[in-house]
Amino acid sequence: MSQYTLPLFCKTIEAHKVTIVYLVPPVALELAQSTLPSQGGINLSSIRFMTSGAAPLSPAIVQALLARHGIKILEGYGLSETSPGVFLMDGYFRTGDIGVFVKVPRVGTCIRVTDRLKELIKYKGFQVAPAKLEGVLLRHEGVADVCVVGVQDQQQALATEVPRAYVVKAPGWKEGEEERVVAADEIRRWSDKKLANHKKLRGGVVFVDSLPRTPSGKLLRRVLRDTNFGGKAKL
Structure with missing residues:
Protein backbone atom coordinates (compact mmCIF):
# COMPACT_ATOMS: atom_id res chain seq x y z
CA MET A 1 0.00 0.00 0.00
CA SER A 2 1.48 3.32 -1.07
CA GLN A 3 -1.02 5.18 1.12
CA TYR A 4 -3.17 4.08 4.06
CA THR A 5 -6.94 4.32 4.11
CA LEU A 6 -9.18 2.02 6.13
CA PRO A 7 -11.24 0.81 3.10
CA LEU A 8 -8.07 -0.02 1.12
CA PHE A 9 -6.55 -1.67 4.20
CA CYS A 10 -9.58 -3.96 4.63
CA LYS A 11 -9.93 -4.75 0.92
CA THR A 12 -6.23 -5.65 0.71
CA ILE A 13 -6.61 -8.10 3.59
CA GLU A 14 -9.61 -9.68 1.90
CA ALA A 15 -7.99 -9.85 -1.55
CA HIS A 16 -4.75 -11.46 -0.35
CA LYS A 17 -6.31 -13.47 2.48
CA VAL A 18 -3.85 -11.98 4.98
CA THR A 19 -3.50 -14.12 8.11
CA ILE A 20 -1.33 -11.97 10.42
CA VAL A 21 -1.61 -8.19 10.49
CA TYR A 22 0.96 -5.84 12.03
CA LEU A 23 -0.34 -2.39 12.87
CA VAL A 24 -0.13 0.56 15.27
CA PRO A 25 -2.75 1.64 17.86
CA PRO A 26 -4.34 4.45 15.78
CA VAL A 27 -5.16 1.95 13.01
CA ALA A 28 -6.45 -0.57 15.56
CA LEU A 29 -8.64 2.16 17.09
CA GLU A 30 -10.05 3.18 13.71
CA LEU A 31 -10.89 -0.42 12.84
CA ALA A 32 -12.41 -1.06 16.27
CA GLN A 33 -14.74 1.92 15.85
CA SER A 34 -15.67 1.15 12.23
CA THR A 35 -18.60 -0.88 10.92
CA LEU A 36 -17.00 -0.96 7.45
CA PRO A 37 -16.19 -4.71 7.33
CA SER A 38 -19.73 -5.81 8.23
CA GLN A 39 -21.70 -3.10 6.41
CA GLY A 40 -19.38 -3.02 3.41
CA GLY A 41 -19.47 -6.78 2.94
CA ILE A 42 -15.71 -7.12 3.42
CA ASN A 43 -14.52 -10.52 4.65
CA LEU A 44 -11.72 -10.38 7.24
CA SER A 45 -12.09 -13.99 8.38
CA SER A 46 -8.63 -14.91 7.04
CA ILE A 47 -7.02 -13.00 9.94
CA ARG A 48 -5.65 -15.33 12.63
CA PHE A 49 -4.57 -12.42 14.83
CA MET A 50 -3.21 -8.89 14.75
CA THR A 51 -0.08 -7.59 16.45
CA SER A 52 0.24 -3.99 17.66
CA GLY A 53 3.41 -2.10 18.53
CA ALA A 54 5.11 1.33 18.58
CA ALA A 55 2.77 2.75 21.26
CA PRO A 56 0.62 1.53 24.18
CA LEU A 57 -2.57 -0.31 23.19
CA SER A 58 -5.62 0.29 25.35
CA PRO A 59 -7.50 -2.79 26.65
CA ALA A 60 -10.67 -1.05 25.46
CA LEU A 66 -12.89 -8.83 19.51
CA ALA A 67 -16.51 -7.87 20.15
CA ARG A 68 -17.17 -6.08 16.86
CA HIS A 69 -15.08 -8.07 14.37
CA GLY A 70 -14.04 -11.23 16.23
CA ILE A 71 -10.36 -10.30 15.80
CA LYS A 72 -7.76 -11.13 18.44
CA ILE A 73 -4.92 -8.66 18.85
CA LEU A 74 -1.59 -9.09 20.64
CA GLU A 75 0.65 -6.30 21.93
CA GLY A 76 4.40 -6.41 21.45
CA TYR A 77 7.14 -4.58 23.35
CA GLY A 78 10.60 -3.78 22.07
CA LEU A 79 12.94 -0.95 21.10
CA SER A 80 14.90 -0.01 18.02
CA GLU A 81 18.02 0.08 20.19
CA THR A 82 17.62 -3.59 21.14
CA SER A 83 16.84 -4.77 17.59
CA PRO A 84 14.27 -5.68 18.90
CA GLY A 85 14.55 -8.18 21.78
CA VAL A 86 14.48 -6.85 25.33
CA PHE A 87 14.70 -9.83 27.66
CA LEU A 88 17.88 -11.53 26.41
CA MET A 89 20.46 -9.01 27.82
CA ASP A 90 22.78 -9.52 31.02
CA GLY A 91 21.81 -6.90 33.73
CA TYR A 92 19.41 -3.90 33.25
CA PHE A 93 18.79 -1.69 30.24
CA ARG A 94 17.34 1.68 31.21
CA THR A 95 14.52 2.56 28.84
CA GLY A 96 12.41 4.98 30.88
CA ASP A 97 9.46 2.57 30.70
CA ILE A 98 7.66 1.55 33.89
CA GLY A 99 6.36 -1.99 34.21
CA VAL A 100 5.66 -4.83 36.59
CA PHE A 101 6.24 -8.57 36.30
CA VAL A 102 3.03 -10.57 36.69
CA LYS A 103 2.26 -14.28 36.90
CA VAL A 104 -0.15 -15.43 34.19
CA PRO A 105 -1.80 -18.86 34.58
CA ARG A 106 -0.57 -21.45 32.05
CA VAL A 107 1.76 -18.84 30.53
CA GLY A 108 4.33 -17.89 33.16
CA THR A 109 5.91 -14.59 34.06
CA CYS A 110 5.06 -11.67 31.79
CA ILE A 111 5.88 -7.98 31.85
CA ARG A 112 3.09 -5.43 31.95
CA VAL A 113 4.28 -2.00 30.79
CA THR A 114 2.22 0.69 32.51
CA ASP A 115 3.69 3.95 31.21
CA ARG A 116 6.79 6.10 30.64
CA LEU A 117 8.67 7.56 33.60
CA LYS A 118 8.94 11.03 32.05
CA GLU A 119 5.19 11.05 31.26
CA LEU A 120 3.97 10.31 34.78
CA ILE A 121 1.82 13.01 36.35
CA LYS A 122 2.78 13.93 39.92
CA TYR A 123 -0.31 14.93 41.89
CA LYS A 124 0.47 15.78 45.53
CA GLY A 125 2.99 12.98 45.80
CA PHE A 126 0.86 10.45 43.92
CA GLN A 127 2.01 9.08 40.57
CA VAL A 128 -0.65 9.05 37.84
CA ALA A 129 -0.07 7.06 34.64
CA PRO A 130 -1.70 8.87 31.68
CA ALA A 131 -2.13 5.66 29.63
CA LYS A 132 -4.40 4.15 32.29
CA LEU A 133 -6.64 7.21 32.30
CA GLU A 134 -6.79 7.13 28.51
CA GLY A 135 -7.87 3.49 28.61
CA VAL A 136 -10.79 4.44 30.86
CA LEU A 137 -11.81 7.47 28.80
CA LEU A 138 -11.84 5.49 25.54
CA ARG A 139 -14.74 3.49 26.95
CA HIS A 140 -16.95 6.60 26.86
CA GLU A 141 -19.24 6.75 23.84
CA GLY A 142 -18.29 10.35 23.09
CA VAL A 143 -14.52 9.78 23.01
CA ALA A 144 -12.95 8.79 19.68
CA ASP A 145 -9.37 9.49 20.74
CA VAL A 146 -7.74 10.95 23.84
CA CYS A 147 -4.44 12.05 25.33
CA VAL A 148 -3.90 12.85 29.02
CA VAL A 149 -1.11 15.14 30.20
CA GLY A 150 -0.20 16.86 33.43
CA VAL A 151 -0.71 20.62 33.71
CA GLN A 152 0.33 22.93 36.52
CA ASP A 153 -2.48 23.93 38.85
CA GLN A 154 -1.42 27.13 40.55
CA GLN A 155 -4.67 27.27 42.53
CA GLN A 156 -3.55 24.34 44.66
CA ALA A 157 -1.89 25.40 47.92
CA LEU A 158 1.30 23.47 47.09
CA ALA A 159 1.19 24.06 43.31
CA THR A 160 0.97 20.60 41.77
CA GLU A 161 0.28 18.86 38.48
CA VAL A 162 -3.25 17.75 37.65
CA PRO A 163 -4.44 15.46 34.83
CA ARG A 164 -6.06 17.09 31.81
CA ALA A 165 -7.68 15.15 28.95
CA TYR A 166 -7.46 16.34 25.33
CA VAL A 167 -10.34 14.62 23.58
CA VAL A 168 -11.30 14.05 19.95
CA LYS A 169 -15.07 13.68 20.03
CA ALA A 170 -16.79 10.73 18.38
CA PRO A 171 -18.54 11.77 15.12
CA GLY A 172 -22.12 12.83 15.72
CA TRP A 173 -21.84 13.05 19.51
CA LYS A 174 -22.99 16.44 20.84
CA GLU A 175 -21.93 18.32 17.70
CA GLY A 176 -23.20 21.79 18.59
CA GLU A 177 -20.72 24.40 19.77
CA GLU A 178 -23.03 25.29 22.63
CA GLU A 179 -22.89 21.68 23.82
CA ARG A 180 -19.12 21.58 24.25
CA VAL A 181 -19.09 22.72 27.88
CA VAL A 182 -21.90 20.30 28.75
CA ALA A 183 -20.14 17.48 26.91
CA ALA A 184 -16.82 18.14 28.65
CA ASP A 185 -18.51 18.19 32.04
CA GLU A 186 -20.31 14.93 31.24
CA ILE A 187 -17.05 13.17 30.36
CA ARG A 188 -15.34 14.51 33.48
CA ARG A 189 -18.16 13.46 35.82
CA TRP A 190 -18.40 10.03 34.12
CA SER A 191 -14.69 9.42 34.56
CA ASP A 192 -14.70 10.67 38.17
CA LYS A 193 -16.93 7.71 39.10
CA LYS A 194 -14.40 5.26 37.67
CA LEU A 195 -11.12 6.78 38.91
CA ALA A 196 -9.35 6.98 42.24
CA ASN A 197 -9.40 10.43 43.84
CA HIS A 198 -5.84 11.37 42.84
CA LYS A 199 -6.50 10.35 39.20
CA LYS A 200 -9.53 12.56 38.61
CA LEU A 201 -9.43 15.05 35.72
CA ARG A 202 -8.88 18.15 37.84
CA GLY A 203 -7.29 19.81 34.81
CA GLY A 204 -10.54 19.43 32.91
CA VAL A 205 -11.43 18.23 29.42
CA VAL A 206 -10.38 20.09 26.28
CA PHE A 207 -11.78 19.18 22.85
CA VAL A 208 -9.40 19.15 19.88
CA ASP A 209 -9.81 18.16 16.23
CA SER A 210 -6.84 15.78 16.28
CA LEU A 211 -3.96 14.66 18.48
CA PRO A 212 -0.26 15.08 17.63
CA ARG A 213 1.41 11.74 16.88
CA THR A 214 4.64 10.43 15.40
CA PRO A 215 4.41 8.56 12.05
CA SER A 216 4.46 5.29 14.04
CA GLY A 217 1.45 6.35 16.10
CA LYS A 218 2.99 7.45 19.40
CA LEU A 219 1.22 10.30 21.15
CA LEU A 220 3.35 13.44 21.40
CA ARG A 221 2.39 14.45 24.92
CA ARG A 222 5.19 17.01 25.00
CA VAL A 223 3.52 18.96 22.17
CA LEU A 224 0.28 19.15 24.14
CA ARG A 225 2.08 20.27 27.29
CA ASP A 226 4.18 22.88 25.47
CA THR A 227 1.43 24.42 23.34
CA ASN A 228 -1.34 23.97 25.96
CA PHE A 229 -3.78 23.56 23.03
CA GLY A 230 -5.98 26.53 23.60
CA GLY A 231 -5.27 27.27 27.24
CA LYS A 232 -8.06 27.00 29.78
CA ALA A 233 -9.81 23.72 30.40
CA LYS A 234 -13.50 23.28 29.62
CA LEU A 235 -14.90 22.32 33.05
Whole structure:
Protein backbone atom coordinates (compact mmCIF):
# COMPACT_ATOMS: atom_id res chain seq x y z
CA MET A 1 0.00 0.00 0.00
CA SER A 2 1.48 3.32 -1.07
CA GLN A 3 -1.02 5.18 1.12
CA TYR A 4 -3.17 4.08 4.06
CA THR A 5 -6.94 4.32 4.11
CA LEU A 6 -9.18 2.02 6.13
CA PRO A 7 -11.24 0.81 3.10
CA LEU A 8 -8.07 -0.02 1.12
CA PHE A 9 -6.55 -1.67 4.20
CA CYS A 10 -9.58 -3.96 4.63
CA LYS A 11 -9.93 -4.75 0.92
CA THR A 12 -6.23 -5.65 0.71
CA ILE A 13 -6.61 -8.10 3.59
CA GLU A 14 -9.61 -9.68 1.90
CA ALA A 15 -7.99 -9.85 -1.55
CA HIS A 16 -4.75 -11.46 -0.35
CA LYS A 17 -6.31 -13.47 2.48
CA VAL A 18 -3.85 -11.98 4.98
CA THR A 19 -3.50 -14.12 8.11
CA ILE A 20 -1.33 -11.97 10.42
CA VAL A 21 -1.61 -8.19 10.49
CA TYR A 22 0.96 -5.84 12.03
CA LEU A 23 -0.34 -2.39 12.87
CA VAL A 24 -0.13 0.56 15.27
CA PRO A 25 -2.75 1.64 17.86
CA PRO A 26 -4.34 4.45 15.78
CA VAL A 27 -5.16 1.95 13.01
CA ALA A 28 -6.45 -0.57 15.56
CA LEU A 29 -8.64 2.16 17.09
CA GLU A 30 -10.05 3.18 13.71
CA LEU A 31 -10.89 -0.42 12.84
CA ALA A 32 -12.41 -1.06 16.27
CA GLN A 33 -14.74 1.92 15.85
CA SER A 34 -15.67 1.15 12.23
CA THR A 35 -18.60 -0.88 10.92
CA LEU A 36 -17.00 -0.96 7.45
CA PRO A 37 -16.19 -4.71 7.33
CA SER A 38 -19.73 -5.81 8.23
CA GLN A 39 -21.70 -3.10 6.41
CA GLY A 40 -19.38 -3.02 3.41
CA GLY A 41 -19.47 -6.78 2.94
CA ILE A 42 -15.71 -7.12 3.42
CA ASN A 43 -14.52 -10.52 4.65
CA LEU A 44 -11.72 -10.38 7.24
CA SER A 45 -12.09 -13.99 8.38
CA SER A 46 -8.63 -14.91 7.04
CA ILE A 47 -7.02 -13.00 9.94
CA ARG A 48 -5.65 -15.33 12.63
CA PHE A 49 -4.57 -12.42 14.83
CA MET A 50 -3.21 -8.89 14.75
CA THR A 51 -0.08 -7.59 16.45
CA SER A 52 0.24 -3.99 17.66
CA GLY A 53 3.41 -2.10 18.53
CA ALA A 54 5.11 1.33 18.58
CA ALA A 55 2.77 2.75 21.26
CA PRO A 56 0.62 1.53 24.18
CA LEU A 57 -2.57 -0.31 23.19
CA SER A 58 -5.62 0.29 25.35
CA PRO A 59 -7.50 -2.79 26.65
CA ALA A 60 -10.67 -1.05 25.46
CA ILE A 61 -9.45 -1.30 21.85
CA VAL A 62 -8.57 -4.99 22.31
CA GLN A 63 -12.05 -5.73 23.65
CA ALA A 64 -13.78 -3.66 20.95
CA LEU A 65 -11.94 -5.44 18.11
CA LEU A 66 -12.89 -8.83 19.51
CA ALA A 67 -16.51 -7.87 20.15
CA ARG A 68 -17.17 -6.08 16.86
CA HIS A 69 -15.08 -8.07 14.37
CA GLY A 70 -14.04 -11.23 16.23
CA ILE A 71 -10.36 -10.30 15.80
CA LYS A 72 -7.76 -11.13 18.44
CA ILE A 73 -4.92 -8.66 18.85
CA LEU A 74 -1.59 -9.09 20.64
CA GLU A 75 0.65 -6.30 21.93
CA GLY A 76 4.40 -6.41 21.45
CA TYR A 77 7.14 -4.58 23.35
CA GLY A 78 10.60 -3.78 22.07
CA LEU A 79 12.94 -0.95 21.10
CA SER A 80 14.90 -0.01 18.02
CA GLU A 81 18.02 0.08 20.19
CA THR A 82 17.62 -3.59 21.14
CA SER A 83 16.84 -4.77 17.59
CA PRO A 84 14.27 -5.68 18.90
CA GLY A 85 14.55 -8.18 21.78
CA VAL A 86 14.48 -6.85 25.33
CA PHE A 87 14.70 -9.83 27.66
CA LEU A 88 17.88 -11.53 26.41
CA MET A 89 20.46 -9.01 27.82
CA ASP A 90 22.78 -9.52 31.02
CA GLY A 91 21.81 -6.90 33.73
CA TYR A 92 19.41 -3.90 33.25
CA PHE A 93 18.79 -1.69 30.24
CA ARG A 94 17.34 1.68 31.21
CA THR A 95 14.52 2.56 28.84
CA GLY A 96 12.41 4.98 30.88
CA ASP A 97 9.46 2.57 30.70
CA ILE A 98 7.66 1.55 33.89
CA GLY A 99 6.36 -1.99 34.21
CA VAL A 100 5.66 -4.83 36.59
CA PHE A 101 6.24 -8.57 36.30
CA VAL A 102 3.03 -10.57 36.69
CA LYS A 103 2.26 -14.28 36.90
CA VAL A 104 -0.15 -15.43 34.19
CA PRO A 105 -1.80 -18.86 34.58
CA ARG A 106 -0.57 -21.45 32.05
CA VAL A 107 1.76 -18.84 30.53
CA GLY A 108 4.33 -17.89 33.16
CA THR A 109 5.91 -14.59 34.06
CA CYS A 110 5.06 -11.67 31.79
CA ILE A 111 5.88 -7.98 31.85
CA ARG A 112 3.09 -5.43 31.95
CA VAL A 113 4.28 -2.00 30.79
CA THR A 114 2.22 0.69 32.51
CA ASP A 115 3.69 3.95 31.21
CA ARG A 116 6.79 6.10 30.64
CA LEU A 117 8.67 7.56 33.60
CA LYS A 118 8.94 11.03 32.05
CA GLU A 119 5.19 11.05 31.26
CA LEU A 120 3.97 10.31 34.78
CA ILE A 121 1.82 13.01 36.35
CA LYS A 122 2.78 13.93 39.92
CA TYR A 123 -0.31 14.93 41.89
CA LYS A 124 0.47 15.78 45.53
CA GLY A 125 2.99 12.98 45.80
CA PHE A 126 0.86 10.45 43.92
CA GLN A 127 2.01 9.08 40.57
CA VAL A 128 -0.65 9.05 37.84
CA ALA A 129 -0.07 7.06 34.64
CA PRO A 130 -1.70 8.87 31.68
CA ALA A 131 -2.13 5.66 29.63
CA LYS A 132 -4.40 4.15 32.29
CA LEU A 133 -6.64 7.21 32.30
CA GLU A 134 -6.79 7.13 28.51
CA GLY A 135 -7.87 3.49 28.61
CA VAL A 136 -10.79 4.44 30.86
CA LEU A 137 -11.81 7.47 28.80
CA LEU A 138 -11.84 5.49 25.54
CA ARG A 139 -14.74 3.49 26.95
CA HIS A 140 -16.95 6.60 26.86
CA GLU A 141 -19.24 6.75 23.84
CA GLY A 142 -18.29 10.35 23.09
CA VAL A 143 -14.52 9.78 23.01
CA ALA A 144 -12.95 8.79 19.68
CA ASP A 145 -9.37 9.49 20.74
CA VAL A 146 -7.74 10.95 23.84
CA CYS A 147 -4.44 12.05 25.33
CA VAL A 148 -3.90 12.85 29.02
CA VAL A 149 -1.11 15.14 30.20
CA GLY A 150 -0.20 16.86 33.43
CA VAL A 151 -0.71 20.62 33.71
CA GLN A 152 0.33 22.93 36.52
CA ASP A 153 -2.48 23.93 38.85
CA GLN A 154 -1.42 27.13 40.55
CA GLN A 155 -4.67 27.27 42.53
CA GLN A 156 -3.55 24.34 44.66
CA ALA A 157 -1.89 25.40 47.92
CA LEU A 158 1.30 23.47 47.09
CA ALA A 159 1.19 24.06 43.31
CA THR A 160 0.97 20.60 41.77
CA GLU A 161 0.28 18.86 38.48
CA VAL A 162 -3.25 17.75 37.65
CA PRO A 163 -4.44 15.46 34.83
CA ARG A 164 -6.06 17.09 31.81
CA ALA A 165 -7.68 15.15 28.95
CA TYR A 166 -7.46 16.34 25.33
CA VAL A 167 -10.34 14.62 23.58
CA VAL A 168 -11.30 14.05 19.95
CA LYS A 169 -15.07 13.68 20.03
CA ALA A 170 -16.79 10.73 18.38
CA PRO A 171 -18.54 11.77 15.12
CA GLY A 172 -22.12 12.83 15.72
CA TRP A 173 -21.84 13.05 19.51
CA LYS A 174 -22.99 16.44 20.84
CA GLU A 175 -21.93 18.32 17.70
CA GLY A 176 -23.20 21.79 18.59
CA GLU A 177 -20.72 24.40 19.77
CA GLU A 178 -23.03 25.29 22.63
CA GLU A 179 -22.89 21.68 23.82
CA ARG A 180 -19.12 21.58 24.25
CA VAL A 181 -19.09 22.72 27.88
CA VAL A 182 -21.90 20.30 28.75
CA ALA A 183 -20.14 17.48 26.91
CA ALA A 184 -16.82 18.14 28.65
CA ASP A 185 -18.51 18.19 32.04
CA GLU A 186 -20.31 14.93 31.24
CA ILE A 187 -17.05 13.17 30.36
CA ARG A 188 -15.34 14.51 33.48
CA ARG A 189 -18.16 13.46 35.82
CA TRP A 190 -18.40 10.03 34.12
CA SER A 191 -14.69 9.42 34.56
CA ASP A 192 -14.70 10.67 38.17
CA LYS A 193 -16.93 7.71 39.10
CA LYS A 194 -14.40 5.26 37.67
CA LEU A 195 -11.12 6.78 38.91
CA ALA A 196 -9.35 6.98 42.24
CA ASN A 197 -9.40 10.43 43.84
CA HIS A 198 -5.84 11.37 42.84
CA LYS A 199 -6.50 10.35 39.20
CA LYS A 200 -9.53 12.56 38.61
CA LEU A 201 -9.43 15.05 35.72
CA ARG A 202 -8.88 18.15 37.84
CA GLY A 203 -7.29 19.81 34.81
CA GLY A 204 -10.54 19.43 32.91
CA VAL A 205 -11.43 18.23 29.42
CA VAL A 206 -10.38 20.09 26.28
CA PHE A 207 -11.78 19.18 22.85
CA VAL A 208 -9.40 19.15 19.88
CA ASP A 209 -9.81 18.16 16.23
CA SER A 210 -6.84 15.78 16.28
CA LEU A 211 -3.96 14.66 18.48
CA PRO A 212 -0.26 15.08 17.63
CA ARG A 213 1.41 11.74 16.88
CA THR A 214 4.64 10.43 15.40
CA PRO A 215 4.41 8.56 12.05
CA SER A 216 4.46 5.29 14.04
CA GLY A 217 1.45 6.35 16.10
CA LYS A 218 2.99 7.45 19.40
CA LEU A 219 1.22 10.30 21.15
CA LEU A 220 3.35 13.44 21.40
CA ARG A 221 2.39 14.45 24.92
CA ARG A 222 5.19 17.01 25.00
CA VAL A 223 3.52 18.96 22.17
CA LEU A 224 0.28 19.15 24.14
CA ARG A 225 2.08 20.27 27.29
CA ASP A 226 4.18 22.88 25.47
CA THR A 227 1.43 24.42 23.34
CA ASN A 228 -1.34 23.97 25.96
CA PHE A 229 -3.78 23.56 23.03
CA GLY A 230 -5.98 26.53 23.60
CA GLY A 231 -5.27 27.27 27.24
CA LYS A 232 -8.06 27.00 29.78
CA ALA A 233 -9.81 23.72 30.40
CA LYS A 234 -13.50 23.28 29.62
CA LEU A 235 -14.90 22.32 33.05
